[in-house]
């Protein structure tokens with residue numbers, strides 16, 4: 001062909017159809033949806049805390065009476081004290097364990113360090129509820145190990161029904177967070193600092209104490225605030241072990257006052273929730289401050305070079321045995337025995353296993369329509385809800401990072417705000433929102449209310465999985481499309497979103513797992529017909545059906561294990577951090 | 578086709594004025610090059626024409642269409658401008674094949690399927706890439722990617738073509754070939770084009786006119802010859818080609834005929850237009866090829882002056898010698914076939930061709 005034909009065709013191209021009007025409604029729609037979603041549980045809580053009677057009653061008066069009543073409630077001081085002690089102890093345990101694990105598994109020549117590190121991470125994949133039941137089956141009053149111990153010695157030295165006992169469980173389940181942050185810290189990824197110290201003659205333990213640990217401090221401090229926040233919000237462990245022993249913390253107070261009690265006191269519950277919200281907001285703000293300081297120290301990304309490890313010398317094998325025992329006692333035993341219990345009619349060290357193995361628990365579970373439905377609902381909420389949430393998060397991400405939307409900074413802020421909203425507060429809040437909004441009655445008994453609440457809770461999590469990848473896509477790619485005649489939305493649909501596919505798949509996987517194990521918000525919101533595994537677990541637990549609890553928990557563990565394994569094999573996705 | 582008028586374009590990034598009151602008029606079918614050091618605002622100017630950044634002030638018009646007008650606030654979004662922009666990074670979409678990349682703008686314009694196919698084939702043939710239609714961008718070499726990027730822009734017959742350093746990612750050899758090929762293409766298509774580069778050879782060989790930019794402002798606009806032979810200021814003279822600057826003072830002046838006294842008292846006769854009065858501080862600029870080594874016993878004549886310079890250093894650069902000299906306090910650089918014998922060298926400076934700039938001793942920019 002000749003170039004002349006191309007140019008002299010004369011007939012200049014018609015301009016592309018202008019769709020620029022689409023941009024504004026889509027961007028404003030996304031922002032509005034996000035803001036409504038985030039505000040939906042918060043406004044009712046704040047409102048309820050300053051009126052004198054339940055939201056759905058007429059003739060409400062503004063008052064600060066709730067705050068006075070809360071302060072004068074018998075034992076409220078003790079509740080605050082318990083909450084603080086539980087969270088502080090939990091954080092202490094988690095930080096010590098996590099830091100030790102990071103140094104031992106990440107920086108020394110301990111045998112099988114990588115495998116141990118993998119096991120160490122397990123608890124974050126599971127819900128605290130399932131972990132609690134696992135610990136109960138092993139270390140509870142009639143637990144497997146407790147009975148074994150009783151047969152040999154006298155009373156066991158542990159007691160899960162105490163603040164230290166609860167904190168131990170929580171600490172072990174939160175230690176992986178500290179571990180992850182320490183592992184991605186500069187000292188672990190960049191050995192040159194340590195090597196400089198060693199070259200100048202410092203011994204192994206001296207280097208560890210004087211160089212490695214101080215350099216880990218920012219990571220330890222940041223994850224400490226993170227873990228303290230999570231521990232404050234934790235419902236499952238205090239509910240399973242604290243309530244029977246009469247140890248109440250804020251979350252269980254909210255649960256009993258807000259929904260579980262016979263005559264719930266909404267004013268008190270909302271006020272306690274508002275208080276909790278304020279404290280957690282403060283902590284999240286502190287996290288932000290610390291993270292700003294941590295950035296200089298934490299290097300995110302793969303460990304390209306594995307630094308020369310510390311020599312443990314004669315301690316190598318003894319330390320390995322200690323670590324292996326720790327993993328066996330805190331990770332493998334609780335999960336393993338719980339799963340084993342699911343496949344047994346009865347579990348005791350005195351009875352041979354072969355005599356009790358059966359599928360009876362599962363058969364019984366699926367005979368009850370409620371429980372079968374709970375499993376099905378969990379799948380539905382996770383699969384469909386996860387997809388809807390991923391779509392919303394993708395929209396938020398492109399508006400925040402890839403548009404000229406006027407309010408993209410406020411939108412970014414709103415999207416990340418749910419980090420500061422504890423699960424129990426979101427649960428109470430959506431509960432009130434339904435009561436308040438006449439139109440919402442329709443979805444009250446359906447799983448959609450759970451989808452909405454879970455989505456709100458996990459927007460920041462999903463956003464964290466999507467945004468970094470989006471920022472790596474060169475802006476030239478969408479600018480090229482714009483110049484060629486694609487409006488903003490076409491550019492998003494045809495160029496940006498397809499390029500983000502791996503991040504969206506990762507986001508979906510993370511949300512699926514998170515939704516599948518979520519229980520905190522759900523126990524405030526479920527109704528007959530909209531049970532999920534988490535609520536069914538608690539229901540069975542209250543009825544004392546240990547075998548069915550184990551069976552249901554085993555299903556959750558199994559599904560999550562498959563998801564995690566598939567995701568890691570298929571996309572090498574890191575599902576944490 | 579269309580002419581492009583940029584008037585008083587201004588764009589700030591915070592405190593930085595990236596583009597400062599730039600006015601350029603590009604005639605229909607003209608090929609204009611923006612030339613300047615890194616960070617002088619070339620890409621920002623292109624982005625403003627393409628509509629990717631909203632300028633802070635000024636006016637951009639193509640034919641009868643106002644793209645942007647700072648006063649009335651009119652701003653046409655990039656998708657409505659029908660510009661073609663080839664990015665420095667090529668910006669090929671990695672998840673699409675060459676064919677899909679090139680057909681995208683036609684799909685947007687709702688061109689019927691059969692015609693789409695035909696036109697993609699046509700434009701790929703034009704850039705000699707028809708054999709690669711099914712490949713993905715990462716399976717192409719840099720030069721091939723560049724041609725696909727150009728095809729993707731040419732396929733929808735943009736009203737003006739904007740090229741942002743399209744050759745900068747290529748190695749020297751490929752770059753030479755691509756330049757020849759681009760020059761051919763440009764004569765064949767005759768599109769109104771703004772080309773951005775900081776490579777002076779590209780600029781001189783391809784352009785109808787060159788716009789030299791410096792720190793967000795236009796230093797000079799002119800044909801390649803004008804820019805090279807009559808640079809408007811020392812910056813342009815220095816940026817285009819190698820230039821030797823000699824600070825001095827006008828000793829005598831008679832009309833356009835002037836005698837310049839250098840720092841060490843030696844005198845050089847030059848033609849000064851416009852004329853400068855005696856006593857004025859000036860900078861005398863010579864291209865290296867204008868300076869010759871004076872023959873034995875040569876004396877100043879009407880066509881030039883003879884001066885003596887001190888040899889500072891010499892280096893063999895393969896076939897030639899590069900000699901650094903000091904002439905009246907000004908550094909001078911020459912290439913000679915044979916090494917200078919002593920530590921002094923007699924030079925012949927032409928009266929015509931030397932350029933006189935008003936100024937003090939500001940030759941630090943050399």
Ligand SMILES: Nc1ncnc2c1ncn2[C@@H]1O[C@H](COP(=O)(O)OP(=O)(O)OP(=O)(O)O)[C@@H](O)[C@H]1O
Nearest residue numbers: 590593594595614615616617618619620621622775
């Ligand atoms: N998004 C931005 N934010 C802040 N400053 C910017 C931005 N884009 C450009 N600048 C600044 O504006 C000035 C002009 O940049 P521009 O990209 O136009 O330079 P350029 O002439 O294209 O340089 P190069 O030859 O290196 O591509 C520079 O000082 C640059 O730092």
Ligand SMILES: [Mg+2]
Nearest residue numbers: 619620621741
């Ligand atoms: Mg540039």
